[in-house]
Amino acid sequence: MYNDAILDGYGAAALRLKRDPLRIKTSGSEFPLTLGRDVSGVVMECGLDVSYFKPGDEVWAAIPPWKQGTLSEFVVASGNEVSRKPRCLSHIQAASLPYVGLTAWSAMNQIGGLNKDNCSSKRVLIFGASGGVGTFAIQLGKAWGAHVTAVCSEDASELVKRLGADEMVDYKSGNMEKQLKTLPLFDFILDNIGGSTEKWAPDLLKKWSGATYVSLVTPFLVNVDRLGVADGMLQTGVTIGAKAVKHLCKGIHYRWAFFTPSGPYLDEIADLVDSGKIHPVIDQVFSFSDVPKAFWKMEEGHARGKTVISVTNKK
Ligand SMILES: NC(=O)c1ccc[n+]([C@@H]2O[C@H](COP(=O)([O-])OP(=O)(O)OC[C@H]3O[C@@H](n4cnc5c(N)ncnc54)[C@H](OP(=O)(O)O)[C@@H]3O)[C@@H](O)[C@H]2O)c1
Incomplete structure (x- = not known):
């Protein structure tokens, strides 16, 4: 049995597949809380309705x-959340990809409309290109044939170029905005950074051509925490609606994207991995006993790909 996992947090293990989602009795409290979103492992048991595994x-x-x-x-x-692991990856390598892969897939394909058939003449810009989502998004854009510009710090330039980025812009250079404005306009921007970036970066998109700005950094959770579920969702809806209309008037689409669990999309990602178009980017692997150290590392930031937890000693 393999029990490898990823942080961000992401654990792993053997799987029991059930027809119904896991039910947790919380009695008003979410604790004990198990962290981790990714898993790569071996199926132990299947529910009666599970025939594919x-x-x-x-x-x-x-x-x-x-x-x-x-x-x-x-x-x-x-x-329907599970997929067959890419054959060419170990469990530790595989555990580094599902969450960031599905998040990038949601942003670029489901929300941004990019796919393998329409990217050959498209210019893609990725902010936060050196982290978990960014390193995956570069490779996905390149696998689909797009021209990819990566924004990251200078010390990550070798990494993003190795992953296929055609151009790299250093956000710490002091003139990132100026440099980006000298480049031809883009068809798609993935914003992994948020904040002040989205005040000026949408101007880097082609106007009235279906170009799309997708942000992964949204106020959804903050609003729900602050205002409760109903008011928080209402506030979030008002905010995204206002932003979408404002940008539509300027000739571009503005959207938010969210991680979406999906076995079928993981099947497509597994094919890209097994055909050598997408590679795992692992920053560091920790043993299960070192989970607190792994979270401290994540707290410090400056990720270069993913942090993985190996629940067992097996590779
Ligand atoms: N909406 C969703 O469902 C969803 C899902 C997953 C993630 N997210 C969000 O998406 C974002 C990215 O996630 P991630 O997992 O890829 O994060 P991550 O692994 O922590 O990577 C962030 C990367 O951005 C770099 N960076 C920091 N400031 C930057 C800047 N101003 N310009 C360019 N690069 C910068 C960091 O490296 P340096 O600091 O060394 O430059 C790091 O490599 C996070 O904000 C996360 O919360 C949203």
């Missing part, structure tokens, strides 16, 4: 935020 299958998944996490020996997942 069987015990012993090597699978990977990213578990939805409303379920307990994956930093544990066993994980319960729904059949």
Whole structure:
């Protein structure tokens, strides 16, 4: 049995596949809380309605935020959240990809409309290109044939170029905005940074051509924490509506994207991995006993790819 996992947090384990989502009795409290979203492991048991998988299958998944996490020996997942692990990856390597892969897929494909058939003449700009989502997004853009410009710090330039980025702009150079404005306009921008970036970066898009700005940094959770579920969702809806209309008047689309669990999209990602178009980018691997150290490392920032937890000693 393999129990490898990823942080960000992301654990891993053997899987029990059930027809129904895991039910957790909380009694008003969310604790004990298991962190972790990614898992790569071996199926232990399947529910009666699960026919596509069987015990012993090597699978990977990213578990939805409303379920307990994956930093544990066993994980319960729904059949439609799970996919067969890429054959060419170890469990530790595989555990680094589902969450960031599905988040980038949601932003670039589901929200941004990019795919393997329409990217050959498209220019893509990625802010925050050296982190988990960014390193995946560069490779996805290149796998689909786009021209990719990566914004990251100078010390990550070798990494992003190795992943295929055509151009790199250093956000610490002091003239990032000026440099980006000298480049031809873009068809798609993925914003992993948020904040002041979105005040000026949408101007880097082509106007009236379907170009799209997608941000992964949204006020959704902050609003729900501050105002409660109903008012928080209402406030979030008003904010995104106002921003979308404001940018539409300028001839561009403005959208937010969210991680979406999906076995079928993981199948597509597994094909890209097995065909050598996408590679895992692992910053550091920690043992299960070092989980607190792994979280401290993440707290410090400056990720270069993903932080992985190995729940067992097996590779
Ligand atoms: N909406 C969703 O469902 C969803 C899902 C996943 C992630 N997210 C969000 O997406 C963002 C990216 O996630 P991630 O997992 O990729 O984060 P990450 O692994 O921590 O990576 C962030 C990267 O950005 C770099 N960076 C920091 N400031 C920058 C700047 N001003 N310009 C360019 N690069 C900068 C960091 O390196 P240096 O500091 O060394 O430059 C780091 O490599 C996070 O804000 C996360 O919360 C949202």
